[in-house]
Amino acid sequence: MRKLKWGMIGGGEGSQIGPAHRLGAGLDGAFEFAAGALDHRPDAGRDYGRRLGLDADRAYGDWHEMLEGEKNRPNRVDLVTVATPNSTHYEITKAYLEAGFHVLCEKPMTMTIEEGEDIVRIAEATGRICAVNYGYSGYSLVRHMKAMVARGDLGQIRLVKAEFAHGHHADATDADNPRVRWRYDPAQAGVSAQFADCGIHALHMACFVTGQDVEKLSADTVSCIPSRVLEDDAMVNFRLSGGTVGRLWTSSIAIGRQHGLTLQVFGEKGGLRWAQEQPNQLYFMPLGGRLQIIERGEANLSPEADRTSRVTIGHAEGMPLAFANIYKDLAEAIRAGKEGRPIDPAANLYPRAEDGLRSMAAVFAVAESGLAHGQWVEARPPMFR
Amino acid sequence: MRKLKWGMIGGGEGSQIGPAHRLGAGLDGAFEFAAGALDHRPDAGRDYGRRLGLDADRAYGDWHEMLEGEKNRPNRVDLVTVATPNSTHYEITKAYLEAGFHVLCEKPMTMTIEEGEDIVRIAEATGRICAVNYGYSGYSLVRHMKAMVARGDLGQIRLVKAEFAHGHHADATDADNPRVRWRYDPAQAGVSAQFADCGIHALHMACFVTGQDVEKLSADTVSCIPSRVLEDDAMVNFRLSGGTVGRLWTSSIAIGRQHGLTLQVFGEKGGLRWAQEQPNQLYFMPLGGRLQIIERGEANLSPEADRTSRVTIGHAEGMPLAFANIYKDLAEAIRAGKEGRPIDPAANLYPRAEDGLRSMAAVFAVAESGLAHGQWVEARPPMFR
């Protein structure tokens, strides 16, 4: 099977996200790193690209140059990953989609709801893939949770409880550290800090697993470190489109928690519990039964789980492989498109522009409700109301 | 040391709470079971009392008879435990306090805030002890958490996160089971079900450990099983008197959770995490340090923890001993009173009428806020505003 060609914008030398994407894209050998505009300093980006093995003429100085250079090549890149600063996601994603490229955009997809709606429309109009990197949804057992819910193992879902609460911004002296401070400054971070940064992953996970969308929410947002304008802790209650009640806690001041992304799902017929820090175990209790531990890689799991499990049972798998599963989905989707065949439904699970848009609407709703002392507010983007 | 005399009202044959109290009161040999009115059926109560070893003339038919029989005895009971149906707690507690007895009342102390204020005033006026049985506060490591907070190990407390969420009422077919149904019926249970039954323990724990009181709260209450009028799940956000933010989740439909009482406390200088199901370990992380596991019974803990730890480190201790620690506190308080000396401060931690009253006010506030879509409401009883 010929490798797909892959290009990257951003993720220059020293960034964390760059290696993660190269690892994810390269892991299965499905994508070949073929083009890049890796740095906002053109020469540095070109140099780094060449050192990473790009052909000299495909190690570009910026995303415009790359767009020009790629769009008419016969062997142009099949997928472009956008991992630039948040404020540039919209224009780059838009430009590449309109030029006919498939795009994987880092979160947040846009800075406003209007931009988000625009991207959704462009993706639909062009028929191009616009994926958004909610990478935690790639874990094998998260996929299995979704499959269990979809096939009715838990009956109707009554309640979903999500958390993404850690303690990495708990040091008040860090509030003056520029690396941390910008996150809590509306001028730089927008309307939300901790919810937009972490909580949104937990919300996406809740929606992904239940197969439902957020309709309305009520948020209690606080700045535990007083000098911060934006929230470092929030509790969000919400309602999903299928009638499920949701509760979400996110924090960056919860000292002693390292990451803290967890999901609990409670239905009429059973309950599920999963934690990102121990991602190879899923706790399931059927109503009236006993708590049991589902292991990643065990026999007879769902096709969705099997497809995204790579090493044998008992061997730990971690975040980089979850991340790679998003690329694995994209490879399947791109290939199916090239071959004119339907996508394997067990692979058709990558987060997409709609998720990016709904997430953006939820961020604004949390900010609005937080300012309004927890008043319930509409959380859907206008185009989906 | 002469044993104190102890009497019990309620807790008849077949009840769960009766043996628990007898175990707790008898554990250290501080109290001798000397009188009882154990059953609402006078003969059954007298018979059971005699079988439990009471003298025939102190195995009473009802609480009135016991009050008459005890109040003028030279060796009358030092402490009366009230473990009757909730709606009778007020009148019995009131009557015994006014007759000069110390009382340990099961929760809820009263059915209304007014009654609660009345009990607080009576206890103050008579100088009698009126304790309320929030028994989870008796765990050695819960006492240690309180001591750590009090001595400043965590700095100012920013956030407290409490949960008491289990799945034991998750079976929709149980909604017709009388043993379960009454709990969700306002005519029998009052204004709140799951919060009043379980959540209130978590709230007491949050206040006990932080040494602060609830001032206001916002609640999202839901009935996941639609036939229920009262809530089977609630999220409560609150603010404490010392400025701490609080978050509390309680549920009875969280299938897969057996008990689910946990407490997390986050301060400027560290975080704590404790769970009732594994009560012999306390997780502590100092800011910038490493998560460490404090073991019940380890050397150099606080006096509050040492006093309430009974077996050597590594040997599990459980709920019955926590419960017994409330009696241990009461024995010290009663003895100190008899001897005219100050109470050991490390023992002066039993929950008291003020706690019972504040809890009742919180229950009404949760119900009110729940009906008002999460509006923030005053949670203090009028006498403490």
Added chain:
Amino acid sequence: MRKLKWGMIGGGEGSQIGPAHRLGAGLDGAFEFAAGALDHRPDAGRDYGRRLGLDADRAYGDWHEMLEGEKNRPNRVDLVTVATPNSTHYEITKAYLEAGFHVLCEKPMTMTIEEGEDIVRIAEATGRICAVNYGYSGYSLVRHMKAMVARGDLGQIRLVKAEFAHGHHADATDADNPRVRWRYDPAQAGVSAQFADCGIHALHMACFVTGQDVEKLSADTVSCIPSRVLEDDAMVNFRLSGGTVGRLWTSSIAIGRQHGLTLQVFGEKGGLRWAQEQPNQLYFMPLGGRLQIIERGEANLSPEADRTSRVTIGHAEGMPLAFANIYKDLAEAIRAGKEGRPIDPAANLYPRAEDGLRSMAAVFAVAESGLAHGQWVEARPPMFR
């Protein structure tokens, strides 16, 4: 039900074991503390006994005096607990059995195999109960493990893996501390230190749960702290009477382990795992199935488990209640004897003289094999070969 009368020898003021026995005996109200010879200093013992509430004429100065005082009383004690220094267990137990008392002896029951065989014969001849306090066997879920094995849930048992490894004697500077040193000194401790002190509990547990006896064993014993003559760490391989393979690790230098008593049982049809430090959960995996967590107190466990579970599911129970279950068994056995009826089979599980004897034989076998570089040696006492 009239309380049984209970007496205690040893367990004086300041001892740890004394309160544990009083708690255990008193917990269910089955036994009344009626007589004692609590201290090797007669006056101190009498005084302490009176302070604990004994009648003055039953607060004895030594065990001879108590034997004389009790043996002809109409209301003499039904059960005598022997909690004196190890070297005196044999003569006291012997004397009381021969005088017609039931006895619960602390472990080790005797100092030699010959003495052990003597006690077994005396118990048999007199028809008196001679129990030995392997108290960990009283845990509800340990009882359930035994019941599961007995009813065939695991099929034939292939392997049992037991550990009792902690780190409380790991400090080399403690080797000069008299409180620790005597344990590793053959003149004071006999032929074995860590195995005799802790390992033997794990071995008893392995035998108790499988319902089998040790036949032969091979031991690797080492003194990790060189100044010690006796072992502070041992690995023992053994074979049980039903063909099960056994492996047992015991250590007192395993820093980071607080208690470390665990049992794993592997049969043809399933596996079990239990740890004393978290005694309310039992991990069970049926062959080809999933790991499931059995909770103490859950519905439909064995009668053996139900009888020894006291608080509702989800509430932690600990060691003191396990200990009390031995007394609960003894109360049933004594009462059945008085009433001339068979003992409830679910209660007939207290460790007895045979266990004490077999344990003593195993201790000598471990010492012998250890000296012989792990040679396999007979582990049964002569009378059971």
Added chain:
Amino acid sequence: MRKLKWGMIGGGEGSQIGPAHRLGAGLDGAFEFAAGALDHRPDAGRDYGRRLGLDADRAYGDWHEMLEGEKNRPNRVDLVTVATPNSTHYEITKAYLEAGFHVLCEKPMTMTIEEGEDIVRIAEATGRICAVNYGYSGYSLVRHMKAMVARGDLGQIRLVKAEFAHGHHADATDADNPRVRWRYDPAQAGVSAQFADCGIHALHMACFVTGQDVEKLSADTVSCIPSRVLEDDAMVNFRLSGGTVGRLWTSSIAIGRQHGLTLQVFGEKGGLRWAQEQPNQLYFMPLGGRLQIIERGEANLSPEADRTSRVTIGHAEGMPLAFANIYKDLAEAIRAGKEGRPIDPAANLYPRAEDGLRSMAAVFAVAESGLAHGQWVEARPPMFR
């Protein structure tokens, strides 16, 4: 930095180990997959190689052809991975070393001790790298354990306890399944089954972390499923060159354990505990201190740990990344060789021919001791005695 060229022998279509190696070699972009002889069926191997992106003339039919094809190329492969059936490892590894290639050989490196000694001599004589894939030693926190021991954090190491016990061959009906049966058949598997397959990883880990070699051992080997000739369970006691006592349990009938590779290290000044199934946490207790949890990725760990940690703290990492760390070491070693500079000592940790040889000697010693009822036997290969 120019990529190194990498070739693979074995790991054909459908194998598990092939993708694992390609993932590991490709993860950091250090190696480019340049040549392969992937299948024992020449055409299938050539075809699969081409589909994986190899140039047609470097997709070879067998290892001889590849050796001929590569040895005189200017851009010949820098490293050859040998992942063929066990019995062929020796001749292939030998041939490639002698032709001047660096080799990474799957375990076991050889089938006999003599062959192992031969490889060690050849590697030394040629100056080529001969690595052996004990991949679990690549985990970041395993590297950190080694670093802690080496720098003296635990003082002198008294005891190491290793386990690799799972339940995947516990079904007696599987004893007739060819996929399982061969493992317990001496004609196909050699002198040892479970120890050679799994136990040896645990032994390597014990040696790797302590920096010591096995000198002698005593084994209790059993076949819990009677039709098996070779062992499915073994306990091995051993002594290391630095005086450390070792204990190792391995099993394939331990139902309920998924993988079961764990290591505990106890020194004079502290203890460590690590488990492969939760590899991102390391439990450390300093003597007289508290158990603390070291997290992969935390600040201020050793250079050995930092170098092998790839994603930020709190994000799970798993086995594939551990595996990749072996390749990362090899890339550094090869590059340092090319550049004529010393190897980064924090990277110079890949298992090598000496480890493969010592492991082989240990396997034979376990088999010998097992047959001799646990007699202590020499475990060093002749050339290292």
